[in-house]
Structures are given as C-alpha cells and as structure tokens.
C-alpha cells in the first residue's frame with residue numbers, strides 16, 4: 138500500500154502518509170533520519186522480494202511486496218543491484234541436500250517448509266549503500282559493495298540490511314555490479330579449497346567441474362598460483378575454460394580422468410557426487426585431494442588417511458568467509474587477474490525462469506539476477 142513512498146520527503150507528509158501504518162515512535166525515527174547521512178537515497182517503505190515458502194520446483198518461488206526496515210545503529214542498508222542463482226540456491230530450494238547435512242540443514246531452514254525468517258533466498262549480491270546506522274563508521278551512503286548474503290536472509294530483494302561487515306567489501310572498481318555479485322560463492326570457495334590444497338607453482342592441478350561458479354574461479358586462481366591446470370567439464374564449456382587459461386581440458390562424458398593414466402599433485406573436485414577412493418589413484422605420492430561437495434565417504438577417507446599416515450591427503454568441509462579473503466579477491470579483480478564468466482542474466486521478476494535454467498545443470502559460470510528499482514525509472 139505504501140510502496141514507493143520515498144524518503145527524504147517533507148516531514149509533515151511523512152507523518153500523514155505513515156501515521157496510520159507505523160507507530161508514532163517509528164515515524165519519528167524515520168523522520169529524524171531524513172536530513173542525516175543519506176543525501177540522495179530514495180528509500181521506499183516496502184519492496185519487491187522473492188520468497189520460497191515451500192521446498193520444491195522453481196514455481197514455488199513467489200514475488201511479493203514486503204516491508205523494508207531501516208538500518209539499526211550498527212547496520213547499513215544496501216540497495217541490491219545484482220544477485221546470482223547458484224547450484225547451491227537450487228539445491229536448497231528443492232532440498233536436495235547431501236545425507237550428511239540433511240537433518241542439520243532441515244533443522245536450520247525448517248523441517249517441513251522454510252521458516253519465515255529463511256524464505257528469502259540468494260546467497261551473493263552487489264549493490265550500493267544508501268543508509269547507515271549511527272554507529273557505522275566504515276561505510277557511507279554511495280559506497281558500492283559486494284557481499285555474501287549467507288543462507289536465509291537472502292539477496293533476491295531490492296534492499297537488505299546487514300551488520301555482518303566481514304561478509305561485505307567495496308566493489309572492485311573495474312567490475313560491474315553483475316560481475317561483482319559472482320565473486321563471493323565462486324571466488325571464496327575456490328580460494329579456500331586451493332589454499333587448503335597448498336598449491337605450489339609448477340604443480341599440476343586438476344579441477345573437476347571446472348565450468349561452474351566455483352570452477353571458473355578455481356581455474357583462474359590456480360593459474361595465478363602458478364599451477365599447470367587441467368579442467369574437466371562437459372564439451373560445450375571446454376573452449377571457455379581454455380580461454381580462462383586451462384592448459385588441458387577433459388570432456389568428462391568422453392574420458393574418465395581417474396582412468397587416463399595421468400597423475401596430479403592436486404585434485405580440486407567441485408562435483409564430488411560419485412566419490413570413491415578411486416579418485417586417489419590419479420594423485421601423485423604426496424598429492425592432495427580437496428572436495429568442495431563433502432560426502433560421508435569423503436570425510437571417512439579423510440580421517441583414515443590422516444590417522445594411518447597416508448602420503449595422499451583428502452580434505453573437505455565448508456568454506457567460510459573473512460574480510461581478508463574478500464580483500465584478496467577484490468585486489469585480484471582490480472589487478473585484472475580474473476574475470477567472471479556470465480552465462481545469462483534475468484530480471485528479478487523472472488527468477489523462476491533463472492532457477493529453471495540452473496536446474497538443468499547446463500549453465501556455464503554464473504547466472505545473474507538484475508534488480509531494477511521502480512523509482513529510478
């Protein structure tokens with residue numbers, strides 16, 4: 138009803154318009170902010186968001202109008218310009234979660250349907266800060282940022298507040314919002330697992346599932362670390378992977394890298410689905426296998442290899458995010474050391490279509506969601 142009632146406006150008008158909707162204290166709070174830190178912000182009182190009220194196919198996603206909250210003292214308000222659809226978003230939407238994490242994830246997200254607080258999906262975004270809380274010193278309105286929304290309080294929205302500054306960083310100046318939105322999932326995971334593998338210059342690294350969000354960053358970062366890279370994916374992505382710098386490519390539908398007689402110092406396995414210890418036969422003595430998609434057998438093998446002092450190591454887990462990693466990725470981007478691969482872009486209103494496309498498993502690199510703001514048109 139009060140969508141697109143913009144701030145700043147005349148204080149009296151604000152009282153008139155909001156008086157029947159918010160408490161007097163809230164109107165005071167909003168009005169008090171008008172002449173403060175956000176000079177050019179035009180902030181509506183409600184916004185478009187895409188919610189996932191049930192687990193299931195892409196059609197469960199619903200476009201709704203939801204209230205927009207102003208940032209608290211330690212928060213910033215970000216106008217989201219771009220988000221992405223990752224394989225992980227779709228796995229969560231249809232609740233196709235590895236048995237290892239099935240119960241814990243259900244308990245966190247909702248046993249029978251997503252909890253109300255978890256219904257906005259989208260894990261990564263880029264946008265502009267439009268308002269800051271009184272105690273925020275590191276950001277100001279107008280700063281362009283990218284970040285990890287995390288699971289639950291998602292990115293498929295026009296605006297979002299956050300006080301988790303370790304998951305936000307200034308946008309690389311040479312990147313568009315769409316490009317910057319691809320960095321968190323792909324960049325942070327690739328950096329985390331390649332560091333876990335302790336890749337050394339001159340080593341031969343095989344990346345399995347190289348053509349997706351994590352893999353396309355993995356290829357570029359492994360090259361930056363000085364490795365010789367073999368990229369494994371489906372045939373239509375191999376040219377793109379060579380363009381990113383892969384020294385060798387393998388079409389996994391034509392050749393099984395575990396049985397081609399080659400041995401690698403590091404196997405970075407983004408796929409990990411049919412994992413078995415056969416993967417280790419392709420590792421040199423002293424080689425490291427790192428898996429971004431943890432399975433129970435992978436964890437058991439990791440433990441066994443460690444306890445029994447095996448020369449080949451297996452490691453897996455979940456990547457976290459740190460301010461330092463965000464800064465590293467921003468610097469690498471600004472130095473032109475990697476470039477995101479963007480397959481398709483959709484407006485927020487066509488998120489269902491975007492999820493349908495990612496569900497096919499055919500995407501190359503990243504799928505972008507562009508978020509337009511009605512009052513700017």
Ligand SMILES: NC(=O)c1ccc[n+]([C@@H]2O[C@H](COP(=O)([O-])OP(=O)(O)OC[C@H]3O[C@@H](n4cnc5c(N)ncnc54)[C@H](OP(=O)(O)O)[C@@H]3O)[C@@H](O)[C@H]2O)c1
Pocket residue numbers: 223224225228322326345346347348349350351352369370371374389407408428429430431454455456457497498499500501502
């Ligand atoms: N550990 C963590 O913290 C973490 C964080 C984020 C994501 N993940 C998980 O990591 C997985 C990958 O994420 P992503 O975002 O990079 O996915 P993605 O963008 O879908 O990329 C996966 C790539 O693997 C290819 N692929 C599929 N089957 C393959 C096979 N048998 N051999 C070789 N390549 C194959 C796919 O291509 P085709 O389908 O065209 O063949 C696709 O290019 C997801 O399951 C996600 O949940 C883990």
